[in-house]
Amino acid sequence: MDIIFIRELRAETLVGIYAWERQVRQTIEIDLEIALPSSRACETDNVEDTIDYSRVVRRVHEELERHQFKLLEALAEHLARCIREEFKAPWVRVSVAKLRMMHGVKQLGVVIERGQRPG
Numbered sequence: 551m552d553i554i555f556i557r558e559l560r561a562e563t564l565v566g567i568y569a570w571e572r573q574v575r576q577t578i579e580i581d582l583e584i585a586l587p588s589s590r591a592c593e594t595d596n597v598e599d600t601i602d603y604s605r606v607v608r609r610v611h612e613e614l615e616r617h618q619f620k621l622l623e624a625l626a627e628h629l630a631r632c633i634r635e636e637f638k639a640p641w642v643r644v645s646v647a648k649l650r651m652m653h654g655v656k657q658l659g660v661v662i663e664r665g666q667r668p669g
């Protein structure tokens with residue numbers, strides 16, 4: 551199985567369970583691992599045969615502009631579904647973290663995996 555990864559993607563978005571969090575954008579950090587439907591690009595050297603990670607980054611920013619969530623779980627689920635559907639990815643791992651939300655904690659967040667990880 552081949553995987554593309556995107557690490558430490560930072561985005562500004564409205565997310566949180568408290569009223570103030572739905573008015574003030576926060577920086578979140580996203581890590582993605584996305585299984586490729588095939589390893590064809592390793593042979594063809596053609597970006598059309600893989601998932602273009604720059605397109606994924608653009609789509610993540612677009613989705614975070616369009617949608618607001620209370621929980622990081624719901625935000626992660628939305629991104630996982632979007633990536634699986636649009637890029638035909640059989641499996642994704644999505645990690646979403648808030649930075650320094652609590653005293654003494656560098657990051658808080660969730661990791662979800664969706665789909666079948668090819669063997």
Ligand SMILES: Nc1nc2c(c(=O)[nH]1)N=C([C@H](O)[C@@H](O)CO)CN2
Pocket residue numbers: 565566567568571620621622623648651
């Ligand atoms: N499991 C979760 N717990 C909490 C979340 C969350 O998204 N998932 N969010 C909050 C608040 O919005 C927090 O970030 C503000 O302190 C609390 N717990």
